[in-house]
Structure formats: structure tokens, C-alpha cells
Amino acid sequence: MEFSLIDRIRQRTAQGRDDVRLGIGDDAALLAMPPGQELAVAIDTMVEGVHFPIGTAAVDLGWKALAVNLSDLAAMGATPAWALLALTLPNADAAFVDGFADGFAQLAQAYRLALVGGDTTRGTLTISVAVHGFVPPGKALTRAGAQVGDVVLVTGTLGDAAGGLQLVQRGGRSDAQASYLIQRIHRPTPRVAAGLALRGHASACIDVSDGLLADLGHICTSSHVGAEIEAALLPRSSALLDLFDDATSCDFALSGGDDYELCFTVPPQHVASVQTDLARLGCGAARIGRIVEGRGVNVRDREGRQLELVHQGWDHFGA
Amino acid sequence: MEFSLIDRIRQRTAQGRDDVRLGIGDDAALLAMPPGQELAVAIDTMVEGVHFPIGTAAVDLGWKALAVNLSDLAAMGATPAWALLALTLPNADAAFVDGFADGFAQLAQAYRLALVGGDTTRGTLTISVAVHGFVPPGKALTRAGAQVGDVVLVTGTLGDAAGGLQLVQRGGRSDAQASYLIQRIHRPTPRVAAGLALRGHASACIDVSDGLLADLGHICTSSHVGAEIEAALLPRSSALLDLFDDATSCDFALSGGDDYELCFTVPPQHVASVQTDLARLGCGAARIGRIVEGRGVNVRDREGRQLELVHQGWDHFGA
Incomplete structure (x- = not known):
């Protein structure tokens, strides 16, 4: 040393x-x-x-x-x-x-x-x-407790870090919106207080480091369930929506890594109180879908059609 | 992950x-x-x-x-x-x-x-x-407890990894003695049982990762004492003594890193029982010097002269 x-x-x-x-x-x-x-x-x-x-x-x-x-x-x-x-x-x-x-x-x-x-x-x-x-023993949030019928939520907004990364790679922009997205890559906010608030309420939890699809996929695998996500419900920042078109920002929100938001599942009857708690902590929590029977994560667009997905998230050694 | x-x-x-x-x-x-x-x-x-x-x-x-x-x-x-x-x-x-x-x-x-x-x-x-x-609380061995008058000991033998490294760099030899030294680089034995046996007996302890002089020096600094080592007492393996001359093997034992033996200090009255315990564990423990007033580590040769030391151990970013 x-x-x-x-x-x-x-x-x-x-x-x-x-x-x-x-x-x-x-x-x-x-x-x-x-x-x-x-x-x-x-x-x-x-x-x-x-x-x-x-x-x-x-x-x-x-x-x-x-x-x-x-x-x-x-x-x-x-x-x-x-x-x-x-x-x-x-x-x-x-x-x-x-x-x-x-x-x-x-x-x-x-x-x-x-x-x-x-x-x-x-x-x-x-x-x-x-x-x-x-x-405390038995109180930890794990990936394994999601139940069919639970609601899927995420804290904050998704896709910002992926958008920021693209801005860094392109170079050039330095306005407030670009700075906000770039800051989201470099200075992610760990959702520690949100995690503590979810103890006893969330049935499963993971942080979104590799992308929502990959990480929610881990919850599904560990919990032996599937998930259905509605693309229209993905929380996206105004900076992301202003600087990228809808399809791109949606792709970032689904597959971009490095956001470090929490994705978690909650029984329907507890969703309102969890959302109130997390709003009070400043990060909020958006409903994005629900846990279903089956396996894997499906994404539906505004018309209810299942999206074809190219990226399933980040894997340093490939698929 | x-x-x-x-x-x-x-x-x-x-x-x-x-x-x-x-x-x-x-x-x-x-x-x-x-x-x-x-x-x-x-x-x-x-x-x-x-x-x-x-x-x-x-x-x-x-x-x-x-x-x-x-x-x-x-x-x-x-x-x-x-x-x-x-x-x-x-x-x-x-x-x-x-x-x-x-x-x-x-x-x-x-x-x-x-x-x-x-x-x-x-x-x-x-x-x-x-x-x-x-x-157990209060029972850990630290670098800070060495007292003037304590005896300095080391487990096993020193300098083997430095000798082995030189053999690897030279290439060529593959007899049993060379293999032994090379094994000492690649498969160091952590002295876990010895460390447990020293609880309650050793006044200070460190593992020899950077070289005896550097690591015993850390004990001296933490304990606000000095140490005097006798070169003739440095435990060296027969393989090291057979493959290198006395001065080289002595230099390896003093300054070579990567041996992962324990260097520790023991009040004089407990040395015999500690040596018995560690002999039973198979690694043994050799007396190599004592703790004195002052600071730093001095090394004396067979005639009692203080050695001039070139290397003080391993530092990845230089001195």
C-alpha cells in the first residue's frame, strides 16, 4: 500500500x-x-x-x-x-x-x-x-421477489447517460441541456435514500447500470417471471427529449447503461404510498409496466404493438 | 457483473x-x-x-x-x-x-x-x-505495538521469491532447487495459522510483501522504535544458498519482496514458546534481531559492522 x-x-x-x-x-x-x-x-x-x-x-x-x-x-x-x-x-x-x-x-x-x-x-x-x-436481517431488497401482478417502477429518468455519452462522442454542444446529460454520465446520483425507503415495500430491486432491459431482465430471471413495459411510460428528462428524437430517446431509455436509477417492483396496493415517499425524496418513481407470467422483458409501443429490440444492454464481453 | x-x-x-x-x-x-x-x-x-x-x-x-x-x-x-x-x-x-x-x-x-x-x-x-x-476485539496483531527490548522474528525463509524471480528472468534452470524458488514466487503460502497462533503473544506483526527492510521499517515507524537485524541470522533456504552467493542471498533476504512470511516482535520471555508453537505449525520462526530505541532498521554483519544498504524494498512508484 x-x-x-x-x-x-x-x-x-x-x-x-x-x-x-x-x-x-x-x-x-x-x-x-x-x-x-x-x-x-x-x-x-x-x-x-x-x-x-x-x-x-x-x-x-x-x-x-x-x-x-x-x-x-x-x-x-x-x-x-x-x-x-x-x-x-x-x-x-x-x-x-x-x-x-x-x-x-x-x-x-x-x-x-x-x-x-x-x-x-x-x-x-x-x-x-x-x-x-x-x-437488518431479512430486510434487504433482492432481485428475486417479483410476483406476477406487481407494478414495475423506476426512479428518476432513464437514458440520460446514453444521450450524454453520444454528445461527448460527437463533441461541440455546451448548452445547459447538453451539460445536464453529460453530468449524468460523470456524476451519477446513487439512489441510497430511495433504496432505504423501499425496504419493506419493494418486492424486488436492481440498479440500472447495464440498461433497463438487461437489468429488469435480471429481476425476471431471478424471480422466474416476465415483465411488460410500455415505452410511452418511460421517464425521460426534458433535456433528453429536446436533444434527441422520440425513437432515439426511447432506445436510450430502454438500453442505455450508466443511469444508476433503481428499477423495482411493488404490489399494486402499495404503489401510491411508494410514489409519495419517493417524490418526497426528490427522485420520484414512475410506473413503467408490470410483472407477468413467462420470462424476459417485452416492450409495447403506444398502439400496444410489441417493439423489436436491437440492443439488450451493455455487456463488456459481448453476448 | x-x-x-x-x-x-x-x-x-x-x-x-x-x-x-x-x-x-x-x-x-x-x-x-x-x-x-x-x-x-x-x-x-x-x-x-x-x-x-x-x-x-x-x-x-x-x-x-x-x-x-x-x-x-x-x-x-x-x-x-x-x-x-x-x-x-x-x-x-x-x-x-x-x-x-x-x-x-x-x-x-x-x-x-x-x-x-x-x-x-x-x-x-x-x-x-x-x-x-x-x-476478536482487541486481539488483532498490528504494526504499532513493538517495544524496546522485544525480539524480532520471521517465519519460514526470506529471499526465495527474489531468487526465483532472478531465475525466471535469466531462464534456463529447471532442477528441483530452481523449481522450489520459482514456486515461492508463484505460490506463496499465506501464514494464516501462524498469525492466529501469534495472537496474544506478538507485540507487532506485518507480512513481508515489499521486503524485510521496508516492512520491518513500517513496524518501526508505527511503533516509534528502531530495529537492529543481524545478517547472519536471516533464515535462508538451502535452495537459495546453493544457487546464489552469500552476499546476493543476503540482499534478497533483506530487500526482496513477495515472500509473504510474517515478521513480528515478541517480548523476550515469550520467544521460546512462540518458536515452539510455530515449529509445530511447520513454518518455524527465526530470531533475526531486536527492537531498540531510535528509528529505522540497521543491519549488522558477522563482525558487527553496519551494512550499507542499497535497496530498501519495493515501491511501485519509486522512492
Whole structure:
């Protein structure tokens, strides 16, 4: 462990957690679990040129590397607590590390999350973060509980990150709407509070990292059900609708990755109260379809016809 | 998370742990901590061409990626329990993944360690593993407890991995002694049982990953003490002594990384019983010096002269 690099991040993240009995600087950290909770753990990696464009600002990478992991905790309904960071860098660039640390710490501080371990190595820019959170036994949201008849909902809006990515690749635009979509790639908001609010209400939950079709497909597989989605109901931002035509924005909303919204299922009688709760949290929750018998995800257009789908989402090694 | 690749590993690792409430396949794993224990966590990354030569066998990489992390738990006196794996690969190579899985699983099974989460991505071959273990509160071994007058010991033998690396780089030899040293690079043995046996006896402990001087130096820094090492006491294998001259093998033992032995300090009155315990575990423990006032590590030769040291150990970003 190279202390100087990790220390720059540690100094910016929470020091005050009394459950961190021994933090960075020894062979392992020592952590105290709150009694009566289960530990939720996840790990995610971002590679330059694969998960983010070469030249992405360090401050955005620091934020996003943590955000995509917090999104996994959000999808489980877990409260974030601790993180580990493995950062591989082409060279010891203090400005990069400081920027990365700033972005990481901005998000970590919002959750009083402590960085408790890290490793920096030399190589292609690659960032792995492992996160740890707490959830009461039996209360976690999983992908496996969706029931036929449940309503499918998503937080926020879908397709923004895919639209933003296309704008970045095209280059040129820098107005407020373009900036909004691009920000959605670089600074995704993990829906932690929404995940906590869904505990005890959602029958299944996942975060939309690979695209709605792929991720709702995981719920269907795990729950042994199918889903029917209505394209007209997909929540899309005004920026996306203004900058792209209906078919494109719909494709982005169905198949674009990197939105980090939550897709979840709720028994019909609880939908109204869940929507009220999530509106109060600021992200809202839109009904987009329902769980049916069968398997896989079908999408219907405004006339009720089943759409032919080209993209089923993002897979780093192909289908 | 790409299920097919991670699944190949998961299928080979422990399924029977009842503390894994929800394993691989959801957004996060759910784990139950044993009551009255603290959680020890560490993360380490290995990059092709930096931490291992290009062309290293996949089975060795799988073993070693876990071994270097278990070594961190060993140095804390923690019992291994769970691991997360982030594997970045240039392409979806089933033979590589199977080999990697075999090596990882061989070592995991020895400790009933469960792989509870993973992520595979495309890029330069990079492996990050995070490990989790248990230790009773207040019983962990740290780097910070060494006292003036304590004896410095190491398990096993030092310098073998550095010797093996030189043999690999030279090419050619394939006799039993060369194979032994090369095996010590590729299949390090984490000293988990030794670490557990040292709880309550060692005043400080670290694993020798960066080289004895660097790692004992970390104990000195954390404990606000110095150390004096006698070169003649450095435990060296017969293979190392047969294949390299005394000065070279001594340099390897002092500065070579990757041995993953434990270096620890013990009050004089407990040395004999500790040595008996560790002899019973098969690795043994050699006295190599003592803790003194001051700072840093000094090395004395057979005549009591202080050695001039060129290398202070391994640092991926230079001094």
C-alpha cells in the first residue's frame, strides 16, 4: 500500500466513524459491525477506454467510481458505511490523485462513508472500489421477489447517460441541456435514500447500470417471471427529449447503461404510498409496466404493438 | 457483473458457509458477522508486467491473487472468511478463467473462504481481491505495538521469491532447487495459522510483501522504535544458498519482496514458546534481531559492522 496516494484520499473522507477501530495504515482495517445487522458488500471496476472515455476528469472519476458502488448498496436497501479502493495509475500524478480524491470524498462525505483500505499500483488506469453497508436481517431488497401482478417502477429518468455519452462522442454542444446529460454520465446520483425507503415495500430491486432491459431482465430471471413495459411510460428528462428524437430517446431509455436509477417492483396496493415517499425524496418513481407470467422483458409501443429490440444492454464481453 | 466468468470461480469455492446469506448474483452479497468479532478487511491489486511477468500461468495468478490478501489477514491474526474479486482481462478467455478459478479455489478451499462478489471487465490484465476475516476485539496483531527490548522474528525463509524471480528472468534452470524458488514466487503460502497462533503473544506483526527492510521499517515507524537485524541470522533456504552467493542471498533476504512470511516482535520471555508453537505449525520462526530505541532498521554483519544498504524494498512508484 502506498501511503502517500491513499492518504490524500483518506484525509478527505470521514474520520469520525467510531466503528472504524483501525483504519488505513496497517495490513488490514479493523471494523466493528453494529449488532443485529447484516453486511452488504459489492465490488465494481472501471477501466479507462471501456467504462469511461480517455481524458475524463479525475474529479468525475473519483465521484463515479464510488457512485456506481453506492448504487449497488442502494439497490439492496443498505446503509453505506465503508469502502476499499484499488487504484491503478499509469504514473504517480499528484494532480490526478488530488482530483480523484476530491470527487471520491465529495460523495463519501454525503454518506459519512469511511475509506478504510486502499492499494495503488502502476498500470492502465483502472479503478476498483469495494463498498460495505448495513441492512437488518431479512430486510434487504433482492432481485428475486417479483410476483406476477406487481407494478414495475423506476426512479428518476432513464437514458440520460446514453444521450450524454453520444454528445461527448460527437463533441461541440455546451448548452445547459447538453451539460445536464453529460453530468449524468460523470456524476451519477446513487439512489441510497430511495433504496432505504423501499425496504419493506419493494418486492424486488436492481440498479440500472447495464440498461433497463438487461437489468429488469435480471429481476425476471431471478424471480422466474416476465415483465411488460410500455415505452410511452418511460421517464425521460426534458433535456433528453429536446436533444434527441422520440425513437432515439426511447432506445436510450430502454438500453442505455450508466443511469444508476433503481428499477423495482411493488404490489399494486402499495404503489401510491411508494410514489409519495419517493417524490418526497426528490427522485420520484414512475410506473413503467408490470410483472407477468413467462420470462424476459417485452416492450409495447403506444398502439400496444410489441417493439423489436436491437440492443439488450451493455455487456463488456459481448453476448 | 458478468455471471459466466465469476460463476466459474464461484462454483469451485465454498458454498457451505452459513454466514453467506446471499452470495454472488445480486447487486451485493449479504453476510452475517459472528457476534463479538471485528471484521478485518484488506484489498490488493496485481497488474501484469508490474507484479507478475507477462505469461504467468493463470492457475498461479489465481492462487497468488488470493494468497497475497490472505497474507494481510494472517499479519493481523484474522480468520479468513469471504473475498471479492475484480478481474480485468484483455479478452474473454475461457481457458484462462478456468485456470485462474482453479488456482483461486485451491487456496480458498483450504480456508473455507467463500467468494461472495465479483466483477469482470475488459482491459489490461489486472486483479484486485478484497478479503474479509474475523478477529476478536482487541486481539488483532498490528504494526504499532513493538517495544524496546522485544525480539524480532520471521517465519519460514526470506529471499526465495527474489531468487526465483532472478531465475525466471535469466531462464534456463529447471532442477528441483530452481523449481522450489520459482514456486515461492508463484505460490506463496499465506501464514494464516501462524498469525492466529501469534495472537496474544506478538507485540507487532506485518507480512513481508515489499521486503524485510521496508516492512520491518513500517513496524518501526508505527511503533516509534528502531530495529537492529543481524545478517547472519536471516533464515535462508538451502535452495537459495546453493544457487546464489552469500552476499546476493543476503540482499534478497533483506530487500526482496513477495515472500509473504510474517515478521513480528515478541517480548523476550515469550520467544521460546512462540518458536515452539510455530515449529509445530511447520513454518518455524527465526530470531533475526531486536527492537531498540531510535528509528529505522540497521543491519549488522558477522563482525558487527553496519551494512550499507542499497535497496530498501519495493515501491511501485519509486522512492
